[in-house]
Amino acid sequence: xxxxxxxxxxxxxxxxxxxxxxxxxxxxxxxxxxxxxxxxxxxxxxxxxxxxxxxxxxxxxxxxxxxxxxxxxxxxxxxxxxxxxxxxxxxxxxxxxxxxxxxxxxxxxxxxxxxxxxxxxxxxxxxxxxxxxxxxxxxxxxxxxxxxxxxxxxxxxxxxxxxxxxxxxxxxxxxxxxxxxxxxxxxxxxxxxxxxxxxxxxxxxxxxxxxxxxxxxxxxxxxxxxxxxxxxxxxxxxxxxxxxxxxxxxxxxxxxxxxxxxxxxxxxxxxxxxxxxxxxxxxxxxxxxxxxxxxxxxxxxxxxxxxxxxxxxxxxxxxxxxxxxxxxxx
Amino acid sequence: xxxxxxxxxxxxxxxxxxxxxxxxxxxxxxxxxxxxxxxxxxxxxxxxxxxxxxxxxxxxxxxxxxxxxxxxxxxxxxxxxxxxxxxxxxxxxxxxxxxxxxxxxxxxxxxxxxxxxxxxxxxxxxxxxxxxxxxxxxxxxxxxxxxxxxxxxxxxxxxxxxxxxxxxxxxxxxxxxxxxxxxxxxxxxxxxxxxxxxxxxxxxxxxxxxxxxxxxxxxxxxxxxxxxxxxxxxxxxxxxxxxxxxxxxxxxxxxxxxxxxxxxxxxxxxxxxxxxxxxxxxxxxxxxxxxxxxxxxxxxxxxxxxxxxxxxxxxxxxxxxxxxxxxxxx
DNA sequence: ACGTTTACCGTAAACGATTATATAGGCCCG
DNA sequence: CGGGCCTATATAATCGTTTACGGTAAACGT
Numbered sequence: 001x002x003x004x005x006x007x008x009x010x011x012x013x014x015x016x017x018x019x020x021x022x023x024x025x026x027x028x029x030x031x032x033x034x035x036x037x038x039x040x041x042x043x044x045x046x047x048x049x050x051x052x053x054x055x056x057x058x059x060x061x062x063x064x065x066x067x068x069x070x071x072x073x074x075x076x077x078x079x080x081x082x083x084x085x086x087x088x089x090x091x092x093x094x095x096x097x098x099x100x101x102x103x104x105x106x107x108x109x110x111x112x113x114x115x116x117x118x119x120x121x122x123x124x125x126x127x128x129x130x131x132x133x134x135x136x137x138x139x140x141x142x143x144x145x146x147x148x149x150x151x152x153x154x155x156x157x158x159x160x161x162x163x164x165x166x167x168x169x170x171x172x173x174x175x176x177x178x179x180x181x182x183x184x185x186x187x188x189x190x191x192x193x194x195x196x197x198x199x200x201x202x203x204x205x206x207x208x209x210x211x212x213x214x215x216x217x218x219x220x221x222x223x224x225x226x227x228x229x230x231x232x233x234x235x236x237x238x239x240x241x242x243x244x245x246x247x248x249x250x251x252x253x254x255x256x257x258x259x260x261x262x263x264x265x266x267x268x269x270x271x272x273x274x275x276x277x278x279x280x281x282x283x284x285x286x287x288x289x290x291x292x293x294x295x296x297x298x299x300x301x302x303x304x305x306x307x308x309x310x311x312x313x314x315x316x317x318x319x320x321x322x323x324x325x326x327x328x329x330x
Numbered sequence: 331x332x333x334x335x336x337x338x339x340x341x342x343x344x345x346x347x348x349x350x351x352x353x354x355x356x357x358x359x360x361x362x363x364x365x366x367x368x369x370x371x372x373x374x375x376x377x378x379x380x381x382x383x384x385x386x387x388x389x390x391x392x393x394x395x396x397x398x399x400x401x402x403x404x405x406x407x408x409x410x411x412x413x414x415x416x417x418x419x420x421x422x423x424x425x426x427x428x429x430x431x432x433x434x435x436x437x438x439x440x441x442x443x444x445x446x447x448x449x450x451x452x453x454x455x456x457x458x459x460x461x462x463x464x465x466x467x468x469x470x471x472x473x474x475x476x477x478x479x480x481x482x483x484x485x486x487x488x489x490x491x492x493x494x495x496x497x498x499x500x501x502x503x504x505x506x507x508x509x510x511x512x513x514x515x516x517x518x519x520x521x522x523x524x525x526x527x528x529x530x531x532x533x534x535x536x537x538x539x540x541x542x543x544x545x546x547x548x549x550x551x552x553x554x555x556x557x558x559x560x561x562x563x564x565x566x567x568x569x570x571x572x573x574x575x576x577x578x579x580x581x582x583x584x585x586x587x588x589x590x591x592x593x594x595x596x597x598x599x600x601x602x603x604x605x606x607x608x609x610x611x612x613x614x615x616x617x618x619x620x621x622x623x624x625x626x627x628x629x630x631x632x633x634x635x636x637x638x639x640x641x642x643x644x645x646x647x648x649x650x651x652x653x654x655x656x657x658x659x660x
Numbered sequence: 661a662c663g664t665t666t667a668c669c670g671t672a673a674a675c676g677a678t679t680a681t682a683t684a685g686g687c688c689c690g
Numbered sequence: 691c692g693g694g695c696c697t698a699t700a701t702a703a704t705c706g707t708t709t710a711c712g713g714t715a716a717a718c719g720t
Contacts, residue, residue, distance in 0.1 A: 001468075044464060044467075044468070046439065046442045046443045047443055048384075048443070048445060049443040049444045049445065050380060050383045050384050050389065050444070050445050051384050053380045054378075054380050054381050054384050059380065061423075061444075068409070069399065069405050069408060069409055069412075070402070070405050070406055070409050072400070072402065072405075075399050075400050075402075075405045076400055078399060078424075079398070079399055079400050079426065082399075082424070082425075082426060091423055091425075091440065091444070092423070092424065093391075093421055093422070093423050094408075094412070094422065094424055095412075095421075096409065096412060109376065110421065112376045113376045113377055113378070113379040114379045114380070114391075114421070115378060115379065115380050134374060137374075138331075138374070222607075251607060251608070251611075254611055255610070255611065258610075258611060276608070277552075277581060278581070278606070278608040278611070278612065280585070280588075281581075281584055281585065281588060281608070281612045282608065282611045282612055282613070283612070283613035
């Protein structure tokens with residue numbers, strides 16, 4: 001593989017000149033530049049970004065740790081991040097933590113070894129693995145997306161979860177439901193807590209108490225939603241409506257409803273959190289609180305880039321709005 | 331940020347020794363090693379993978395170019411690739427070509443500058459942008475996934491498209507349909523051609539001619555599927571069944587059917603290509619030919635790693651099986 | 661007592677770029 | 691005609707590792 005030296009030799013100039021015509025870092029006589037470009041073409045030369053990074057101490061790469069790229073929410077978030085990053089000349093390395101603290105730890109360290117210029121992290125639980133804690137000390141810029149780790153001051157871009165849950169619950173209350181079950185995600189995650197909080201706010205506003213048998217925690221997977229729904233339906237006085245607080249669990253809940261042949265919304269109303277591309281295709285169409293994952297990813301990169309320019313910025317938190325899409329299941 | 335030199339100094343050994351205890355590349359006295367590890371902890375030292383890469387001429391990173399990570403098919407494919415890669419100590423950089431030759435070109439070159447050890451590519455159309463052509467010359471290992479570029483000999487992992495389309499079409503024929511429309515993806519893509527071929531095979535086997543008004547090309551997006559379906563339904567003698575050859579376009583087609591209130595499968599039967607997590611939730615449940623994107627990604631990395639070990643392997647092609655999942659829409 | 665083996669460890673030269681500093685040549689001007 | 695000034699280019703140090711070569715000292719054999 002050709003190096004800058006080969007190009008210099010072929011063009012009959014020094015490596016410095018080659019570097020400068022490539023990067024435009026200082027004026028070069030037009031004929032000289034032309035000779036250099038010609039040599040580059042001829043040798044099919046691709047500048048070595050690794051060497052460049054070593055020298056300049058910057059990789060123009062951003063690490064992203066999400067729980068699972070297979071989840072449409074994160075896929076879209078990552079896409080938003082990628083578009084924003086590319087736009088600014090950065091690349092992205094994605095890692096899937098699978099909601100596993102160990103993996104999170106592993107990946108964050110790997111990304112540090114690779115000298116990422118910055119990181120986007122959807123932290124596992126309220127957690128903050130050792131690696132994330134150290135990261136916070138290290139001075140390497142990073143921003144939390146979707147959730148944040150407790151006790152760590154850092155930039156964050158999050159959905160307005162409280163508002164979303166409040167909207168969903170209020171919507172159900174307005175339809176006359178008073179026994180409203182809630183299916184929550186991973187215990188301890190900020191998303192879970194905030195969504196529960198919004199649910200509670202709405203109930204309180206209507207003077208209703210919290211019935212703890214109606215609040216169940218699941219995993220973040222479809223199976224978790226399925227089990228959670230089973231638990232709710234097997235209560236002696238089951239709810240007449242359910243608020244499922246994340247997309248995969250909503251999928252599981254719907255599967256269970258269909259399996260049992262439960263009539264929706266007559267026997268049970270249901271509202272999900274997070275839009276799903278097929279929400280309007282199922283019968284009846286699914287009512288959801290929609291998030292804006294693309295925007296979350298995009299703006300997170302925005303924050304990161306700003307911090308890259310000015311490391312002394314104080315931490316900022318962006319809340320991305322959510323919308324209630326009332327459809328057939330409520 | 332601490333370097334290996336700092337660690338060496340603190341531990342009172344040479345940099346060579348530090349390097350060797352980190353990499354286990356030569357025996358080091360236990361007490362010495364302990365001192366080194368202690369120094370590493372103390373300094374929160376993270377070896378600089380950039381410098382390492384420059385020296386060893388290997389990045390342990392693999393570039394992946396797909397059309398859109400937001401498409402569940404590619405998300406799952408990438409996930410399969412990532413799992414296989416991580417397992418072997420590699421990281422992955424994902425790029426979205428958006429079926430745009432220019433972007434493909436851009437990204438492939440970027441990945442070369444970053445000195446990826448290898449690439450996974452879902453080439454745009456039959457295309458092969460200049461960058462891909464050069465890549466083929468360069469000797470850098472890469473493998474095609476999902477589709478392949480014509481005229482380039484390289485490893486490839488693909489679905490058995492002909493078989494899939496044959497299965498889908500035969501299934502419809504067996505249900506008595508004789509006018510079967512087909513919604514194809516991007517003209518020129520190998521997937522498109524192979525699926526069309528399978529469709530034709532099945533028709534021929536039943537002694538039916540190809541009616542070219544029944545074969546329509548769309549984009550690869552939902553809107554494309556929607557338009558394609560509209561075109562089919564507006565024929566003077568519309569088809570009684572439709573085979574939609576990719577997931578997003580199937581989504582679009584279903585939307586259009588719902589919008590028009592067409593009775594499925596009575597007025598129109600439909601079968602899609604590629605499984606969808608919600609296929610069983612819609613009414614009626616969607617019949618599809620399911621692919622195995624995870625396996626495609628996983629095995630592609632397998633091929634790549636083998637080639638990394640032995641660059642002289644001759645090109646291999648893996649066909650991943652598909653399955654017909656007969657459900658309610660047929 | 662001395663050469664040999666063995667077990668550890670250190671020195672310094674790459675890897676391929678960027679960039680501060682130096683230099684060479686040409687031109688203008690008093 | 692010499693000095694000053696520009697423009698265009700070259701030289702060489704540097705980034706943080708890996709690793710080919712050696713070196714040193716203790717243990718051992720005779």
